[in-house]
Amino acid sequence: MHSTTITQVRVIDLRFPTSRDHIGSDAVNVDPDYSAAYCILETDSGLEGHGLTFTLGRGTDLVVSAIQHISTGIRGRTLEELTRDLNALYLNLTGDTQFRWLGPEKGVIHLAVSAVLNAVWDLYAKSEGKPVWALLADMTPAEIVRCIDFRYISDALSVEDAIELLTRGKLGQSERLAQLEREGYPAYTTSVGWFGFSDDKIRTLCQQALSEGWTHFKLKVGGAEQDDLRRGHIVREQIGWTNKLMVDANQRWGVEEAIRRTRLLAELNPWWMEEPTSPDDILGHARIRQESGVRIATGEHCHNAVMFKQLLQAEAIDVCQIDSCRVASVNENLAILLMAAKFGVPVCPHAGGVGLCEYVQHLSVFDFLSVSCSLENRVIEYVDHLHEHFVAPVAIRRGHYLLPKAPGYSAQILPASLAEFSFPYGQTWQASSEQNGKVDEVHIIHA
Numbered sequence: 001m002h003s004t005t006i007t008q009v010r011v012i013d014l015r016f017p018t019s020r021d022h023i024g025s026d027a028v029n030v031d032p033d034y035s036a037a038y039c040i041l042e043t044d045s046g047l048e049g050h051g052l053t054f055t056l057g058r059g060t061d062l063v064v065s066a067i068q069h070i071s072t073g074i075r076g077r078t079l080e081e082l083t084r085d086l087n088a089l090y091l092n093l094t095g096d097t098q099f100r101w102l103g104p105e106k107g108v109i110h111l112a113v114s115a116v117l118n119a120v121w122d123l124y125a126k127s128e129g130k131p132v133w134a135l136l137a138d139m140t141p142a143e144i145v146r147c148i149d150f151r152y153i154s155d156a157l158s159v160e161d162a163i164e165l166l167t168r169g170k171l172g173q174s175e176r177l178a179q180l181e182r183e184g185y186p187a188y189t190t191s192v193g194w195f196g197f198s199d200d201k202i203r204t205l206c207q208q209a210l211s212e213g214w215t216h217f218k219l220k221v222g223g224a225e226q227d228d229l230r231r232g233h234i235v236r237e238q239i240g241w242t243n244k245l246m247v248d249a250n251q252r253w254g255v256e257e258a259i260r261r262t263r264l265l266a267e268l269n270p271w272w273m274e275e276p277t278s279p280d281d282i283l284g285h286a287r288i289r290q291e292s293g294v295r296i297a298t299g300e301h302c303h304n305a306v307m308f309k310q311l312l313q314a315e316a317i318d319v320c321q322i323d324s325c326r327v328a329s330v331n332e333n334l335a336i337l338l339m340a341a342k343f344g345v346p347v348c349p350h351a352g353g354v355g356l357c358e359y360v361q362h363l364s365v366f367d368f369l370s371v372s373c374s375l376e377n378r379v380i381e382y383v384d385h386l387h388e389h390f391v392a393p394v395a396i397r398r399g400h401y402l403l404p405k406a407p408g409y410s411a412q413i414l415p416a417s418l419a420e421f422s423f424p425y426g427q428t429w430q431a432s433s434e435q436n437g438k439v440d441e442v443h444i445i446h447a
């Protein structure tokens with residue numbers, strides 16, 4: 001690797017007006033404008049590292065501001081220096097002596113750290129000429145564990161456990177890679193069942209998705225009981241009972257209500273119930289799992305590796321939904337992948353939000369090649385929006401992600417899209433009457 005110094009960090013508030021068509025809507029997030037707090041690491045070698053964290057509309061402003069502060073930690077530093085000890089970098093960015101008070105390792109600051117670290121991983125992989133999954137799969141077990149902060153998780157996963165899992169993961173790796181080259185990585189679609197879609201639209205989208213080869217479908221629930229069941233039966237009528245249906249309540253209920261509603265929804269034979277209650281309620285998830293008899297999934301709002309550790313220790317989840325931006329990038333997700341493998345829980349990443357599909361494919365491919373080494377009960381989420389804005393968008397074939405080949409972490413957005421959707425000066429927002437930053441437009445959802 002020849003020397004590369006980060007000379008400047010550009011930060012962009014990027015917002016897509018997806019809420020206009022109810023795309024991305026759920027029982028809690030009724031008007032999501034899929035957005036990204038986006039950063040570009042400019043270097044003296046001409047290479048650029050692009051990173052983002054997924055946000056919704058107004059929230060982007062806060063994360064952009066946090067990235068501006070956090071990125072001072074990498075300006076002027078060389079890539080070699082940063083990647084020599086990736087855990088030190090993680091600790092440095094998450095451990096700022098005054099910003100840490102705002103987390104620690106959660107919330108706006110953590111989202112900002114994620115965007116910056118995602119950009120570093122992108123730059124690192126580009127400088128090595130490899131996609132991130134290959135960069136990781138080519139590392140030795142010792143190199144992987146050096147990216148991880150074991151401080152708060154070693155009671156559940158020791159360095160030795162991780163080395164053992166990763167050493168085992170080297171066996172048969174080339175066969176697994178050949179399998180992914182041939183077949184791709186299995187996926188599911190959420191595009192058929194957003195909360196704001198009409199019955200007719202759900203019907204039509206299910207038919208279309210079936211014709212494209214999808215076998216796993218997710219439906220948003222958390223509305224009135226009879227509406228959830230009616231919509232669920234519409235999906236079942238279209239997809240039949242052999243294909244898989246998942247339901248997602250996006251944290252809508254308290255624990256007891258979640259148990260009751262999950263039992264009712266059991267008549268749809270859901271493959272999992274996602275986010276039935278507060279994402280912070282570990283014991284609540286364990287109880288819902290016990291008392292509903294339905295497989296429980298969560299993780300898209302799980303702050304950090306410590307919470308995943310406890311969800312696993314408490315036997316609260318059947319499906320571990322890592323998120324490429326909620327926790328601090330690849331570093332923290334490596335810890336979560338290894339813990340999930342140790343506890344025998346399949347990882348099915350949360351995706352869909354802008355850039356998330358592009359990111360998580362790398363993490364799942366690495367999981368299959370080097371950690372869990374299994375595809376059983378594993379699917380990556382897919383949503384068919386906004387991919388046209390990416391330089392190297394995901395490729396899907398018959399419900400599978402095809403192996404990404406371009407060097408980097410795949411979330412680089414085209415310059416024209418950065419210009420058009422930047423907020424508030426991009427053409428899309430200038431032409432719009434929506435003033436998405438005004439306080440009197442803040443919507444509060446009442447239970």
Ligand SMILES: C[C@H](O)[C@@H](O)[C@@H](O)[C@H](O)C(=O)O
Nearest residue numbers: 024025026029032190351352
């Ligand atoms: C606001 C977002 O679209 C969420 O509804 C979405 O991430 C969702 O929870 C999902 O699982 O895809």
Ligand SMILES: [Mg+2]
Nearest residue numbers: 248274275300
């Ligand atoms: Mg969800």
